[in-house]
Amino acid sequence: MTLDDFKQLARPDGLSVQLRSLWYDGQGDWQRAHAEVDHLDDAGSAWVHAYLHRKEGDVGNADYWYRRAGKVRPEVSLEAEWEALVVGFQN
Template sequence: MPDERLTDLSSDEPPAEFSAPQKALWWLQKGGLRLGPEWERAHMICQEAEGEKAHDWVHALCHLIEGDLGNAAYWFRRAQQPSGATDPKEVWEQIAASYG
C-alpha cells in the first residue's frame, strides 16, 4: 500500500518531507500521468540524481509516459527494475508501493 500522501493532490506542492523520488511521483500523479508542466518538474527532479536507483526508476516512468519506450527501458535497466510494463499507471503504483 503506497503512502496516502502520494495521492493527496489537494496541495500545490508535494509534502516537504518527501524524498526527491517521492516528490517526482507526486508531480507525475498531479499531472495525471501525462506530459505537461508537472511531468517536466518530475523529470527535472529525476535528472538531478541520475545513477541513484530510486531516481532512475521514476525517470523510467517519465519516459514511459512520454512514449519513449527505448529510453524508458534504459532507465529501467539502470534502476534494476523489470522493463516489460507499458502502462504508466501500473508502474506508478509499483513505485508508489515501494514507499508504503
C-alpha cells in the first residue's frame, strides 16, 4: 500500500495497532490515536507514542517515549515523521 493509499483508507480495519494509531492521528483524532498505543510496551508502539506526544507539544514526555523506543527525537517536521512511521510500519 502506498502512502497515498493509506491516507485514503476509509477505515483502519486489518491494520496493525501502530498503523491504526497513525491512521486515527491522520484523521485528526489524537485522543483515539493515543488510546491505541498508550497501554503498550513494545518499541514500535513506544515510537508512535513518542511521536504523538511530540505532536501534542509535550517534549519531555515525547523524549521519554523516544528513549523507550530506542530512538532520538528527530529534527524533521511532524508530517515527515508521520509519513516515515507509516511507511516503516508497512514494511
